[in-house]
Amino acid sequence: MKDNSNALKSLSFEEKKIFNLLQKNGRLSKNKISSRTDIKLTTLNYVMEPLEKSKMIVESCIGESTGGRRPILYDININDFYIIGIDISILYTQVVITNLKMEILYKELFNMDDSYTPCETVKKVVEIINRAYANLNLSHMKLLGIGVGSVGPLDIKNGIIKNPVDFFADKWTDVPIKKMLEEKLKHPVIVENGANAAVVAEYFYGVGRGIENIAFFNCGIGIRTGTISSGHLIRTINDEEEAFGHMTIDIDGEKCKCGNYGCLECYSTIKAIIKNISKKIKKGRHTIINKPVEEIDYKDVCLAAEMGDELSIDIITDAALILGSGLSNYIKLLSPKLVILTGPLIINSKLFYEVCVKSTLKNLNSTKGKSVIFNRCGYFSGDAISIGASAMVIERCLESGI
Known part of the structure; x- marks a missing residue:
């Protein structure tokens, strides 16, 4: 899987502001983008050009007229990019594929039992992702990132599940889950406390x-x-x-x-x-x-x-x-x-x-x-942690500080 996360990480400060605005709100005219980002219209055209060229943002539709010409509305591109979100919990593990609006394109869950050691869990997650890849024909889309929302305690920086006590299977101590998934998926993985990921999802996209x-x-x-x-x-x-x-x-x-x-x-x-x-x-x-x-x-x-x-x-x-x-x-x-x-x-x-x-x-x-x-x-009910894991990919790329 090709790493496209740099496409977002490498954006300038102004480009990230525009992407973040459209990703959270969507369908805005250049006048509204200018007023809400404090970027002058003359500068905005220049700043938006690379975002459009890379297809991170696209012309979405024509807006309503307020007296003059009907404005073009811009939005992020939900057709060419996707994110993988993984929820590793005591009772189950869930994998979702989302677009950049955190809308679920694919979802699959399996219940954890005494057979799901870390190695078996990673193996099953990879099987699900490969199945989603085939079912959704994801080869024409770009993977922006992979996020994991896990039960703790965690070493988030190094992506290690430290010493949870309630897993049904053995060997869930000092598990380098980030490294294990990266080796299998050939793509960078971020790891976050599952509840933190969930509250971020609700804050930006849900009832919050x-x-x-x-x-x-x-x-x-x-x-x-x-x-x-x-x-x-x-x-x-x-x-x-x-x-x-x-x-x-x-x-x-x-x-x-x-x-x-x-x-x-x-x-x-x-x-x-x-x-x-x-x-x-x-x-x-x-x-x-x-x-x-x-x-x-x-x-x-x-x-x-x-x-x-x-x-x-x-x-x-x-x-x-x-x-x-x-x-x-x-x-x-x-x-x-x-x-x-x-x-x-x-x-x-x-x-x-x-x-x-x-x-x-x-x-x-x-x-x-x-x-x-x-x-x-x-808003997301049982999907909050997996969607939150996808959301954290965006926030880490934007370095939002959430």
Whole structure:
């Protein structure tokens, strides 16, 4: 695969401004491009010429007349370039092919199990990309970049997945995922914290457009968090996306995998829900879930709760109440305007989402609570991390500083 990322990286400052404007907004006349970039019209023609020559931007259509000649509207070229986004999570890995507007051209997902070591995962990802390449006839298009949004902890600079503890397969320690993919795909790869990638996708292209302060929470095996404050991505120490999940809410609580006691993750995650319902069933509580205890998964609990199973409702409610308590503390600290709750628990349980939001609002004062917008699943839902990985390719090329 030929590396075309330099086509974007090598643009001048003014060229990047124009590309960024059209990529985020699209279909603008030269007059509007000039006014929104502060580039004089006389200079704009000169600056836009190489962008048009390289086909990074194209004449899109003719706009409406405002009294004179109808203006030509310009946009980025969505037909000649593509980006690969990869989401590596505990439960699944997903690959998407997007155009430069973050519109999905191809998507394929596989569930992670104990057979998917890092080598097998990379092998499967390459198979999917080759299949997409054939199905979409991508040979006539240019690959702008490959992005990976991964579960952490990570060494982002070197593209290493360090020591996650919940993968079903072995060997997920100090995995040089960037190097492994680059060797197979023959193209540079960038690696980013998955939740950070997702919040960037929602900020630029989803429900967060126009909002400067956003908090994104992916609730699944862990609680993964990405936050943008005043238009800037907040990075935690060592880029830990699960730092929020290890907020202590009960100093005398259960021991967490991190070594501390009473972390939020001990109570409000998939593993906690499965553990708690198994414990209750073994103690004699009735449930409509007709499975051996060891085979029950979180989807069974979510579905049973929606069907009115009292035990499942109790388990999900307790988990959501505790998450709401932690969320209220986070909101008091960072004051996000928009809070996006997503991930397997939110996607599969409306009850979990509703109880969590009510609990959060109850713990906030009335003024703070009224200023926060809650959103279930965001614009991209389960695709947020993979699309965010594609989006991060653009932002790294533009050196936006997000």
